[in-house]
Amino acid sequence: MSNPLLKIAVDAMGGDFAPMNEIQGAIMASTLLSETTPIEIVFFGKEQEIRSALAKQTLPPSFRYSIIHTDEVITMEDDPTVVLRKKRNSSMIVGINAHKDAHVDAFISAGNTGAVMSAATVILGRINGVSRPTIGAFFPTQQKDPCLLLDVGANVDSKPKHLVEFCIMGSIYIQEILGIKNPKVGLLNIGEEESKGNEVAIETLALLKESPLNFIGNVEGRDIFQGTAHLIVTDGFTGNIVLKFAESFLGTLKVAFKQFAQKSIWNKLMVGLIVAPIMKKVLKSYDYQEYGGVPLLGVNGVVIIGHGKSTPLAIQNMILRAVESKQKNINDSIRTSIQEYNSSIPTPVS
Template sequence: MRIAIDAMGGDHAPDVVVAGALEAVREWKDTTVILIGDKARIEPLVRQAGDQPSNLEIVHASEVIEADDEPVKAVRRKKDASMVIAGRMVQERTADAMISAGNTGALMTTGLLIVGRIEGIDRPALTLTIPSMDGKGMVALDMGANMDASPEQLVQYAIMGSIYRKKVHGVVSPRVGLLNVGTEALKGNELTKAAYPLLKEAPIHFVGNVESRDLLSGPCDVLVCDGFAGNIMLKSLEGAAATIFTALRTEFTRNLLTKLAAAVLKPGLTKFRRQLDYTEYGAAPLLGINGMVLKSHGSSNATAIKNAIRQARISIQSDVLATIKSEINNGNK
């Protein structure tokens, strides 16, 4: 299998992207990783790490889509940007998947304008695995690809999320929940009230409404919401986790006694932090695109890039794309 990576995307590119890619190709010999970006910057990083593995390729790109670029204009005008070239490789089937830690809006635009949508899907959804205390995580979509959604689009998200959860994570009958302000069926705004009966009739295991306060306890395997609510929820969780760990670090370094306590508690705290660490999951796929397109966190480190490649490999091996196409097309007949 061949996985294209936008080597210039992300806060720490290309250094961490190259490092993560090298770790991946050395572990998975059956996978070819294609680093796309400025050869003058990428090749020295590869040489510093030793000989270039035979399953690592470098494709030069003369342009970069920056974090502050306007997505549609950037994708249309920067034809030789690393992200655009990666998208074109997926569209032309010279790569089985692409990964980028760059501009999210531009990646969404690349998916729509270059790779294209799956027939029968109105809007793709950014799909993130949110850590949970049981260690299983929860697939949530949409996390910000679209600010608005219709009830029918939430059903499409639920079907795609269920397929992804089955194929990539091996959950036999994923429980699907609808993000809401209460668990009662009649709670919520016009969107959730209209979506609830449609989700009950959909070919999924729908378990009803889920409140955000319960998310980290793993109330469902797949969480469905519009991109506006999903992105607010995600940023709130990220902010809360960062604040908690900052406060703990401050308290445990306050004096000798607290430092001794920290030494005793360190194994448990390390495990807790790992449970809430996005780098363990690597990347968020854009489900609904007619190709495997995955978004890594902008601040990804080498571990996150390697895990993104692992996630792409599993998605390809599990034939997630073909299963979504089949399920959606059968539902539209």
């Protein structure tokens, strides 16, 4: 089967280890896809830095790439709301503009998440019918499938209608990319009973019950890791706090074991030789850096955002997800489903 060539824009100035991890991940993705889908990586960033990093790699013959030079770099400290105005010639803004102008089929970045979200939303625009784009995070679970938590910071003060839209978009993504039919959707709340929660939660529950989604009702904080649902929806305020809290867990464990190891030579040996290697294996799926980024759902384009500390493997997976999202026309499905949903509810609020 031969697919048409896809061009993937890679923000080569994005992550903490850019451009090296971006380049290595791009080579890995190209190699993996070489038999089925020819891709061209378009690196956006400082040409000289990119070229000297490329020179350190053995480039396989199948690796096709080009470089668009950009002068400016958006850092993690940059205010997302001003980059579009103040750093027009950055790898991120030029890359997203190239996607808007259809020079590339997708854009991936491990850079400043807020900046990608706000620039992509403004430049690419929202899919018809979508009130607000959303970004989620995958959590490992006790079951075989991960759980997608939406929203994790794109939208604070979300309205019930927005939360339902997040669920529609997330369900399509999980169905198409993870291959889970009719994914289970839960509403994050402080109890299972229908009367529980704040006003937004209570109103959202009512809307979700009437929606065509596979809604399983309210779920609680513990249900994220338990894998009760494939998709759990909440406001970006709570979602962001839960995500950052979860991300601190592994580091906290490491500190606790380190303190224990320092108490005696015996402790140090046991932790170093036995506990640490086993922990590393067991907790691999809890290392959020290994997850290959998440989509910005709801914009007119394919945008995958990764953690600043993204490894080459994470970058590879971001590119694979971008290719799949494009091939499966996720955005067409989102447009259709959102419009069907909007026409099914009596009084749309946005």
